Amino acid sequence: MKRHLPGLSWPRIEEGPIRVACHFCDALQEAPRLREGDAAHCCRCGEMLYQNRPRSLARATAFSSAALIFMVLVHLFPSVTVDAGSVRHELTILQAADAMWNQGNPLISLGTIFFTMIAPLVLLGGLLYVSAPLRFGIALPGAKVVTRWFQLCEPWSMLEVFLFGILVALLKLGAVGDIHLGTGMWAMVGLVICTAFAVAGIDRLELWDRLEIALQKEPDPDLQLPTD
Amino acid sequence: MEIRSAAAEGLASCHLCGKVSPVDLGHCPRCQSPLHLRKPHSLERTWCFLISSIALYFPANLLPIMSVSGIGGASHDTIMSGVLNFWKKGDFLVAIIIFSASILIPVLKMIALCWLCFAAAGKTHTSPKNLTRLYHITELVGRWSMVDVFVVAILVALVQVGALSSVLPGPAILSFAAVVILTMFAAMSFDPRLLWDQHVGRDLSDTP
Numbered sequence: 001m002k003r004h005l006p007g008l009s010w011p012r013i014e015e016g017p018i019r020v021a022c023h024f025c026d027a028l029q030e031a032p033r034l035r036e037g038d039a040a041h042c043c044r045c046g047e048m049l050y051q052n053r054p055r056s057l058a059r060a061t062a063f064s065s066a067a068l069i070f071m072v073l074v075h076l077f078p079s080v081t082v083d084a085g086s087v088r089h090e091l092t093i094l095q096a097a098d099a100m101w102n103q104g105n106p107l108i109s110l111g112t113i114f115f116t117m118i119a120p121l122v123l124l125g126g127l128l129y130v131s132a133p134l135r136f137g138i139a140l141p142g143a144k145v146v147t148r149w150f151q152l153c154e155p156w157s158m159l160e161v162f163l164f165g166i167l168v169a170l171l172k173l174g175a176v177g178d179i180h181l182g183t184g185m186w187a188m189v190g191l192v193i194c195t196a197f198a199v200a201g202i203d204r205l206e207l208w209d210r211l212e213i214a215l216q217k218e219p220d221p222d223l224q225l226p227t228d
Numbered sequence: 229m230e231i232r233s234a235a236a237e238g239l240a241s242c243h244l245c246g247k248v249s250p251v252d253l254g255h256c257p258r259c260q261s262p263l264h265l266r267k268p269h270s271l272e273r274t275w276c277f278l279i280s281s282i283a284l285y286f287p288a289n290l291l292p293i294m295s296v297s298g299i300g301g302a303s304h305d306t307i308m309s310g311v312l313n314f315w316k317k318g319d320f321l322v323a324i325i326i327f328s329a330s331i332l333i334p335v336l337k338m339i340a341l342c343w344l345c346f347a348a349a350g351k352t353h354t355s356p357k358n359l360t361r362l363y364h365i366t367e368l369v370g371r372w373s374m375v376d377v378f379v380v381a382i383l384v385a386l387v388q389v390g391a392l393s394s395v396l397p398g399p400a401i402l403s404f405a406a407v408v409i410l411t412m413f414a415a416m417s418f419d420p421r422l423l424w425d426q427h428v429g430r431d432l433s434d435t436p
């Protein structure tokens with residue numbers, strides 16, 4: 001069974017040297033295989049071309065599954081509770097969206113749901129769906145489409161901005177009543193951190209190279225377990 | 229060693245998966261997304277998004293973004309009056325955060341994108357290396373402006389009718405969200421490779 005070998009570069013479908021073009025300046029250059037932890041930078045503009053992240057698939061899998069667990073907690077428990085006299089208000093993302101909807105702003109409400117619920121879910125769920133089976137050299141059906149969609153969703157996942165928004169809102173609120181930070185708040189901190197690590201866990205080029213191999217080699221004779 | 233661009237050899241790097249393949253193939257052999265030497269109609273699209281966002285920036289700042297009603301009557305706050313209120317009350321941290329996220333970043337982003345568009349059309353001559361860095365920063369910070377929209381949504385949810393006061397979203401919130409989304413689209417449709425094409429004296433902004 002082909003497993004991850006620490007310290008080595010990731011496998012590629014073409015033997016021999018391949019070339020990459022910088023996404024910022026289009027300089028065509030050799031793309032050498034890198035040892036783990038090394039990064040290749042463009043020789044003209046200096047922006048990073050690609051990087052061999054250490055234990056990439058394991059990290060992407062682990063952090064995206066952890067993030068998905070945190071995501072469940074974020075939606076189940078309120079992140080902030082305000083007690084003002086006899087009235088108690090609890091905040092979850094859905095309640096913030098619901099309040100905007102009720103105040104006659106359906107577009108903002110839908111935007112909030114998309115940026116803080118749908119886009120992160122597609123990003124993390126997609127990453128887990130693709131990277132977990134890739135650890136065993138397998139690509140599940142639709143892996144290409146899923147990769148495409150979660151890459152498109154990445155810039156629109158704004159949970160860290162929402163978390164920052166909660167902090168600013170608390171500063172703005174000042175002394176309205178007793179403010180308690182709940183489980184949802186800590187889960188959101190965990191979710192933001194795990195999302196960042198999951199996305200930074202694997203390079204785009206590596207993911208596609210591995211995906212290409214997994215799709216081409218199906219069924220892989222190396223992967224078939226001895227039956228008798 | 230002479231540096232050649234991929235476009236000069238008829239090669240396009242896939243925008244999604246990064247594989248370099250001949251542009252004549254039309255679609256990336258690895259991920260099937262369409263291949264382009266440069267992002268199609270990059271400058272036109274960027275200008276289009278940019279001008280719409282500049283137009284919407286005025287209602288976003290002139291109309292009230294939220295109104296707070298309490299026992300003493302209602303007050304309508306625009307973004308700037310909110311910042312000034314916090315400054316007067318001595319909450320300098322909140323004032324600076326809101327000012328930079330809601331006013332400074334969007335304005336700087338629009339100026340940066342205008343500059344990049346002019347440079348990519350060959351109107352100014354700044355080092356493309358610095359402009360590339362500027363583009364990179366523009367792409368990274370843009371989403372953080374959304375914080376103001378979320379803050380209003382959170383405040384509306386937390387301070388609802390029934391408590392001592394209530395917070396209602398104002399009409400500016402929609403324009404402001406649109407400004408942030410449109411500038412993000414503008415940054416996405418801009419192709420920084422055009423800056424380097426200008427640098428070596430080629431214009432590929434119209435190529436497919």
